Each structure stands twice: as structure tokens, then as C-alpha cells.
Amino acid sequence: MEVIARFEVPYYQYLNEESAVVAPLPEFAKDPEQLLHLYRLMVLVRTFDAKAIALQRTGKLGTYPSTRGQEAVFVGMGNALAKTDIYVPYYRDIGTLLQRGVKLSEYLLYWGGDERGNVFSADKDDFPFSVPVGSQPLHAAGIATAFKIRHQKRAVLTVTGDGGSSEGDFYEALNVAGSWQLPVVFVVSNNQWAISVPRSAQTAAQTIAQKAIAAGFSGEQVDGNDVIAVRDRVAAALQKAREKNEPTLLELVCYRHHDHTTADDATRYEPQEIREIEWKKEPVARLRRYLENNKLWTEEQDKKCHEACAAEVEEAVTEYLNTPPQPLESIFDYLYARLPDIYAEQRETLLKKEVPAHG
């Protein structure tokens, strides 16, 4: 017996649980403005999230998947993306999309049950929300193929949950990205749960990062509660993608501090102790503590920041609530570039339909 291949999985963290610096900070993190910007975004995301849950509870929003406690993952990712890159989200995200120019009101529209929430008015190319778990990494690989064919120095970023990493499509996407050397970064937001199924039951792999080994490229595990680490590793992976057409898998380790969605009840399966332990690692307080320790932030500033975020969210909510529904014909009018004649009669039937009693 001889050993013919060896592999390692690295782990990255800059700010630990106690907000102590445990590794030399990357360049961007030495700029207070950049850190403050990330902090404000995380506060905005958390504020918005709480509001969305409240809207759902009062019947003003549909089923909604919270990002509470996962702010660093999405804010860090979004911050690392270049404008010319393309983002392929799943369904759980605010922080990235926000930085892509998606309006909070669009976000609400989507979860309010309106396709226009996918129009992403500020962006032409990003993919819409994707519900079928694990299916969207293939779209990212396809876009990356287009970039490569056209010799564009652009990268694609896509994100999946830990549950999503069990789907065959996830693996097929990694495999083709490795085989074709595609400029794509696969993020797994490992929040430890896929609805009620814990990460430990999802796979026997010790890390999700090591799944990249099956596809012949490198995977890294990153502290997903450390926004500096997220921002840094995603940026590095995107750069490697743009410059060397090398794919990367990044496992961002975080925790889902809420029910899976508002339709879920995590008390049925989640040990309360675990959530409490995990809360000590959560990303917003961690960065705030660091900023305060370094005299970059005060309680007063924090209060103002929260107020500003609350105001911004309120405005979005008002805009959302005042958005009139789409016209009925929208049900037919985006199916094809031009609606085939055979469906015209059905479209007429629709337009003549009374508002049903149970509506």
C-alpha cells in the first residue's frame, strides 16, 4: 500500500468569539470605515428581519425564512462581490442582495407572494430567489461557463445550505466546475439545520468544505460568524476565480437563530441549550464588541444606527404595503416571449374571472 494523494481542509477565523484578533487582519479590515459599513449593514439586516417576521405574524407577509444570526454570512459575501460578478442566491438572504441593489421592498414583495420581488430593479443579471434546494449551483456553473467562453474576468457566487449540499445537483455543479475550471465560488451557509435535520445527520463528512475534494479543487471552512473572515475568504476565492478560473468551495459555519421559516416550530426538535451556546458566537455583537474595544464605536452611535435602520425598514414596509397587486394578465404574459395564440382563450377566461369568495 502506498499513499497516492493527500488533502487538507483549512479553517479561517480572524475575530474569535470574544472579539479577540486571532490572526493578522486582512488589509480591508484595517480600515475602520469598511468595518463600520459592514456593521451597519448587519444591523440593517437584523432590523429588517425582525420586521419581516412581525409582518408575517400579522398576516401581512407570507412564509418567511429568517436570517437572524446569519448576518455575517450574507453581508460578508455581498461585500466581497464586484459589481460585474453575478450572484446566484437560494431563498435565505438579505445581506447579499441588499448590496446588489435589491430594494428591501422587493424582498418583501417576493415573500409577500408577488413575482415582482424577483425583478431586482437595480441589477440585470443576478439570479432570482431559488426554492428547489441545491438546484441553483448548476446555474452558477453555467453562468461561469459563459464568462469563460467569452474570456470575461468575472466570477459567479452561489450559496446553498448545509442541507443543500446533500443534493446530487450540488455535487454535479462542483464536479463540472472542477472539470472545466470555472470561475465560480460555491458557498455553503452551514447553519447546522435543514429544517429539523441537524448537520450531523446530513452527512458523515467531518466538514462540508471537504466535499470539494470530490471535485478536485479546494475547500475551506470559515467562521461564518466572523464577518471579516467571510469577507476576506469570499473575496480571495472570487479573485482566484476571476484571475485563474479556479473554483472554490467555502463552508461558512454559522447558526440558524430562528425557526426554519415562519411556518416552522423549531422547539419541536432544537435543544434550547444549543441555541443559547451558539448565540454567544453571533456576528453582530462580535463585531460591535471589537469596534467598541478599539474605540471605533459608541453606544450613542449604535442607538442612532439602529434608529436609522428602523426608519429605512419602515419606509420599505410602507412601499411594500402600498404596492398594488399585479394585473391578472401577468399570469399569462411572462410565460413566453409571445403568448401562443392557443392560450388566448384561457387568458380571456382569466380576465373574466370573479374574485373568488375565499380570496
Add this chain to the structure above:
Amino acid sequence: MEVIARFEVPYYQYLNEESAVVAPLPEFAKDPEQLLHLYRLMVLVRTFDAKAIALQRTGKLGTYPSTRGQEAVFVGMGNALAKTDIYVPYYRDIGTLLQRGVKLSEYLLYWGGDERGNVFSADKDDFPFSVPVGSQPLHAAGIATAFKIRHQKRAVLTVTGDGGSSEGDFYEALNVAGSWQLPVVFVVSNNQWAISVPRSAQTAAQTIAQKAIAAGFSGEQVDGNDVIAVRDRVAAALQKAREKNEPTLLELVCYRHHDHTTADDATRYEPQEIREIEWKKEPVARLRRYLENNKLWTEEQDKKCHEACAAEVEEAVTEYLNTPPQPLESIFDYLYARLPDIYAEQRETLLKKEVPAHG
């Protein structure tokens, strides 16, 4: 950055290309009778294979996938299986099935376009031939689940091609086997080609064995031209499965010394030099040389062995050619346990059908 996981892929070989012993032989290989048995099986398989190709060329068999040059893979695997284990094949195999009691005439029936080739008269539980690439490892995982639920000390063996290892189902099967700790052995017969697509284009992974790392268990690369190594590693993996409910992925490195099937023309894409180089490693001559070097085998014996195999194959061919076609109603009669009444009329229509002119 800290390293949080490390992995290695081992490689196993006992007899090298020149038939030299390069590692201490496993117990069974010290018994000449066992080696001679394996040798005879490999000769039988090669003889049968050549005959099957000839039958196809003369219009007496349908499309047929040769195992020429891959005899050690299937003979070694089959030899390692216990009677109570279950085997889940793909479409390319003679050597394993033969040892499961499948008659050569059944094998011909299958490739002659007759479902009865899947009846496997000597065996109740093995799976039939499976055409959809990569789909059958999941069946193996399901059978292994049944064994585990029933606390049976039995293992499941399944085999896929190098191409098949790119399918999502392959990965999903590995992943659930790891997660549930199932008594299953996944073999990849890496013959370097998936029709015209070379192994190098199939995946960027340096070995296929390392794909097991994604599922959290171990993978090994084995010289698939060394029947001793195949027999040894498959047996070891099966034992681990039976005794510890631990899955294993075994990559058996071999070479496809024929067109993909009789419907293929490998000269379109396969460099002739490569095949010539690979032929020097082929398994039958390798074992024969070893046996001869050790005075366990003579040219005279070899001649007799070939004659006996040819006779056995001829007998199977005669049996095959004399098998009358199934009755027409067989088209309906195995669809359901009891054919629903609504289809009775269609069945009548079938029975009244004339033999079509183009038949």
C-alpha cells in the same frame, strides 16, 4: 489559518505489470487452487466476451458491451462476494454474475433483447442489469438499509463506471451510506473512458477514490488489472461492511480494451498508442505469467483450459439460440402483480396483432 482535517488515498497492488510480487500476498493468494480458479474464470470471461462480440457482428445478438481487458475487475469482485451478500450490477459485467450463478445463456438472452436475461435463475436477490448510468448505487444503499434494519450481517456490492461517478445519484448514494453507516461497498470500475469521454475530462479529482471523502468514509485506489488486489480489497471492504456497517469506495483502475459497445467505434476518439501501452498491463496474461513463473501452470494446461472454456461458451450459445421468444402476453403480464382490468382490452389487441412485416 489552521488545518482541521487531513485525508489520504491509498493505492493497492500485489502483482505488478511484470507479474512481480510487490507487496506481501494476502492469505488466499498463497493457495494455488484459488489462483488457478481465478485464472480459469478470467479465461472463461474473455472467451465468452469474444464470442458475444462475434454473435453481435453476425446479427445474432443486440448491442453488447465488452469486458475485454477488465476481467480482473469482475472476476475478483465476484470471488470476494459471499452467497448471502447482494450484488447490484451495472450493464458491463460477466465475471461477477457468473460467480453468482447467472448462466451464460441468460447473459446472452439479456443482450439478445429478452427480459428473461434478468431472471438470474440461480439467485433470488441480486439486482438485474441496470442501464441508467449511476442510478443503481442508490438501490444498493437501500438494500444495505434493509440489512441494517434487520440486523443481518450481510453486505451489498455495487459497481459503476468512471463516467457514472459524475452522476448526482452516485454522490447521493455515497452520502447516505456514510450518514447512515450502511454495509455497502461502492466499486468504480475506472476503465478510463465513458464512451468517448476520457477519465481526465470526467472530473478534476486526481483519483475517483477520493470522492468518498465527500461522504465521510474512506476510498481506496486499487490496481484493477491485478486480480489478487481486487479480490483482496473487495473482500476486505465487504467484511468491514458486514462487521462494522462501514461503507467503502473502491476505485479499480483498469482499461477498456474494446469499443464502448458493439455500437461504438473507438477509433474515432481513442489514441491507438494508449491502448497498446495499456494492454501490457492486462490481467489475464499478468496472472498467467505469475502462475507459470511459479511453476503452477503449463502451456499445455493453458491450451486445455481455453478449449474447455470454448466448449462451455458454445454450449451456452446453443442454449441461447434455441430459446424460443417469450409469449406476447409477457409484455403485459409482469407490469403489475395483477393486471388491472382496464388494460385487458389492450392485451387482447396485442394478442391479435399480426407479426409486423419489418419484424
Add this chain to the structure above:
Amino acid sequence: MADISLLEAITQALAYEMGVDPNIIVLGEDVAKNGGVFRATLGLLDKFGSERVRDTPLAESMIAGISIGMATQGLKPVAEFQFMGFIYPALDQIINHAARIRNRTRGRLTCPVVFRAPYGCGIRAPEHHSESTEAMFAHTPGLRVVIPSSPARAYGLLLASIRDPDPVIFLEPSRLYRWSKQDVPDDGKALPLDVCFTLRVGTDVTLVAWGAMMKETLAAADALAKEGISAEVIDVATIKPLDIDTILASVEKTGRCVIIHEAPRTCGVGADISAQIAERGLMFLKAPVQRVTGFDTIVPYARLEKFYLPSEQQIIEAVNNVMEFA
């Protein structure tokens, strides 16, 4: 005896049969501790343990594929797909293997699995939670497709499906999960598969429907009765194989037929029923068979989905049309 919902009837059937048959294995995403996202498998883990009630990794093709493997070993997997919109990754396993194992091996191996999934729209869920593509399965030889529309039928038909020796696609109308309650004795009595249920006897027109659309169909029949039109109402229940005889006998009596389904119109199951009536019943038809169906569109998101769903009003209009046909 407390009345139970369709959802509770599913749970009751699963619990009953698992108690009787140790070979039954329930598996799927979130079916164990969580009891399924709709709670259809609630309590089974506690009663039958984690060997028999299994959360799977998140992979639908895998769920189908391992179920097939288990079934050939004499187990009876009852696998849940979380929503019908997530069954598609498993179609290859279902169409190419589950439906064919018996035929492929000339009966040597068999595949007695039940693939359960909530289906249909109208519960204001996100995209892909609203599918009704039963026609795809109905087109696939070797499968059975069963859809209950009341708590009693859910109980009886699920028991029958589990006991059936062949693969069954069992689709549960999520819109009816908690809609109405009924006393369903937990007596282990299965209802017959492969037959339609005549829910209401009538003389003027035959209404043929299944799944959640039975709600609007029965309501329409009520309304029509007030207008003096007597509608016979048939719940198809087993979509494949279809009990066309019951439908034909009814249409022979009434001379008129309206078929109602939620799925898109084109190549829906309604087309096949209509075609069969055309082939065998042309002579006794007093009016063309009408279909009231979902549109040939993607089910709109929650805000507009109610406009997708065929309404009671549309059924009544269709009946009025066939009544007035001359």
C-alpha cells in the same frame, strides 16, 4: 369518537399499518422528530422508533432510490416528498426503476413502495409548493396514482396503497389537509383501489373530479341542485389505473359530463377521461364533454394564486353550457 381531518387520517392510517406490519418503514425529509412539515407523520417516531421512522439527508432521488432497494428486500417503504414540486429530482428513479423492476425481472423482484406527497395549490406557499402534475405519473406504465379527497378516503386508500404489491404515487391535497373533519374509525379497513367513488347520485350531468377540486365540485353540485339541476359527482380517487367504467355508466345515464381538475389543461388527466368518453360514449352524449381546469400557466405566487384555481362558478357555468347545448 372525535372527528379527524384528512391529515390526521393519513397519520392514523400510517400508525395503524405500522403497528400491524413490521416491514413498513417511513422515511423522508423531516418525517421523524418534526413529524413532517405538515405533521402527517406525527407521533410515529415515538411509537415505532428511529429504525422505522427515518429522517433522510436532503436528496429526493436518494429517497426514491433507497426506497426501491428496500422494497426489493421485502420492506414496505412509505416515503414522503415534502411537496410535489420537489419530487422531480426523483422522477428518474420512479419512472426508470420503481415502475419497472417487476417487469424488468419478470416478477423476480418487486417494488411495493408508496411515494407520498402533498400536492396542489391554494395554501399561499412559495413557488414550487403548488404543483399538480399527476398526469406525468398517470402516463407511466407500472405505477398506480391515488388521490384521496376526504378523511375517510385518505385513511382507506392509504391503507390499500401500502398493502398494494406495486408502487403507488399517493398524492395528498394540501388544501384539504385541515379543511373538513369526519369520523374515521381506526379499524384498519382499506378502501378498494382502482375504482371511482360516486359521492352524489344525479341524473342531469356527471361531474368528474379528484383531490382538492372535490371541494368546489361538491359545492357546485349543491348550488346546481338549487337551480334544479341534478349532478352526479364522481371522485376518481385512483387516477391510474382509471375506472372508466363507472364514469361511462354515469355519463350514459346523464348524457353530459364536466371534468374538473386543478392541473394545467393541456395533457392533464381530464384529457384522457374526455378522450375515453369520446371513444366509447359518443352515442349517448347530449353535449360535448367540458373540462374546467387550471390554466396552462405556472401557478402564480400567493397574491394571485386564487385566480389560477378553477372556481365553483366556472364549474356551474360549464354545467349550464352542457345543459343548454342543443
Add this chain to the structure above:
Amino acid sequence: MADISLLEAITQALAYEMGVDPNIIVLGEDVAKNGGVFRATLGLLDKFGSERVRDTPLAESMIAGISIGMATQGLKPVAEFQFMGFIYPALDQIINHAARIRNRTRGRLTCPVVFRAPYGCGIRAPEHHSESTEAMFAHTPGLRVVIPSSPARAYGLLLASIRDPDPVIFLEPSRLYRWSKQDVPDDGKALPLDVCFTLRVGTDVTLVAWGAMMKETLAAADALAKEGISAEVIDVATIKPLDIDTILASVEKTGRCVIIHEAPRTCGVGADISAQIAERGLMFLKAPVQRVTGFDTIVPYARLEKFYLPSEQQIIEAVNNVMEFA
């Protein structure tokens, strides 16, 4: 000008359009050096290079999924599935994404892909090489389904499919790949989608078919002509959206209709055509619409597959039946 086969017409269309439109990317298993297992992509690698003619790893869901990603970037992927029986792993990507991207984003992103696959039985290939499940795609809103049945229509319809701004499932009858040859000018002229082609004008009965069954259908029409029965023959060509108007106009003229398809009978596309005729054409029908179809069985292996396929004789019998109906 040499006559070419349906298969060569496919290649000719691909080569023509790739020459004109640099956005076209051909991808699939074995499509590059090998030119596809049927040789449909023969020579494209040499002409257009390995960026535009790409062998993929062996994974069908991947092929569909990356095609979708590419298409949203303005490329025009023409992806080959080696046989229709291997398209099922990709159904999730096709149904849940390709068919829906435009609708989901209200037109912001679009998905102009062509998914090609050989389909149908009768070439003595192993199991899973004989499928004709066009009905599944026809049931899916957002898709087009196109099936040529002659070299000229293969050329013209493939060009049209590639130029179409929406996803097209393009199914090629493998039984006709090399059956007959025809002069097909390489002039880049597309044929219209969404319309039926009337291949033969007649007055007594309308025969509606598509794909490989056009062979038996046209032969039956010839034979019937000798018996003095004048059959109008329609090649549906675009299965979805269906040009029912052409079919109805024909049936209005002839008063009789026989629909022929290879797919299993239940919930096949024939059912929908029959249902639409029943709805709109009942008044001018002189006899019930008949379907001559494949059985509701799995296509048997090579030795018996010829018995699965609807025969010319069966078509003639069905026509005689509708002619004699009184």
C-alpha cells in the same frame, strides 16, 4: 445536390446556425470528438472548436442546469441528451427552472435553450432507449415541444427552435434518423413553429400523427387510397403549443379522425387532441375519434418491441372502424 437523411439534416441545421450565430454552444455527452452516439453533431468540433462544442461529464441534470445558466447570459445552448430515457434526471431543472425563469423574473431573465434528444423505439436498442414521453413536456407550461418527421422539417424546425427565445424540447425520432433521404437546401430557412403540417390532403378521414409514426401513418394513407378512402394526413410537428385549429378545420371537413402515437395510450398527447376535438368539434363528427397508440406498458426489449409499436394495419383498421360507424 445530394439527398440527406433526417440525421444529416439535424447536423446541417446545427452547422448552419452555429456559423451564423456565435452564441450557439453545443454540449452534451460525447457530442464533440465522437460527434454524438448517432453522429448528429458530426464535424461541429472541427468547424467550431472546443469552446463551442463541448463534451460534458456524465450528468444530465448538470447538462440542463448549466444550459440554463448559460442561456440567461445570452448564449444559446443546444444540449443533447443521449436518449430520451436519460432525460429524467434533468426534469427538475427543465420543469422547475428552464420553463419558469422568464415567468419567475417577469421577463428580466430568459432561457433560450434547445434540449435535443433522440426518442422512440424500434431500433433494437437496450431498455431505456425507447421512450416517447413527450406528453410530460407538453403538460409543462413554459415549454415548447417540437418533433420533426422528415429531413426538411428536421432542418427547418431545428433552426426555428434555436432561434426561438424560449426553451424548446426538440425530440428526434431515432427510427427515422436514417430512414429516408430528401434534398434539403442549406439555405438557413426556418419552418414555422406552433403549426401543424398537412402532408396529404384528403376528404374522408383525418389522420393526426407525429414523429416516427408518420411512417406508418403515411403508409396507411397510401393503402387506404387504394381502397378508395381519402385520408388527410397531419404532422403535428409542434406538440406544444398545439395548433388545434388546423386539426379542427380538417376534421370539420372529413368528419372523422384517427390519432396515432407511439407513446403509451393513457394521458398521451393523443388524449388532449381528442378531448379538444370533443369540446369544439362534436357537431361535425361523424364517428368517435379513435386513438391508435402504444400500449400502456413498458416498451419490451428488442425481441418483442415490434409488437409494441402501432402498426400500419392497426391504423387501417381504425380508419375502417370510423368509416363504418353509423
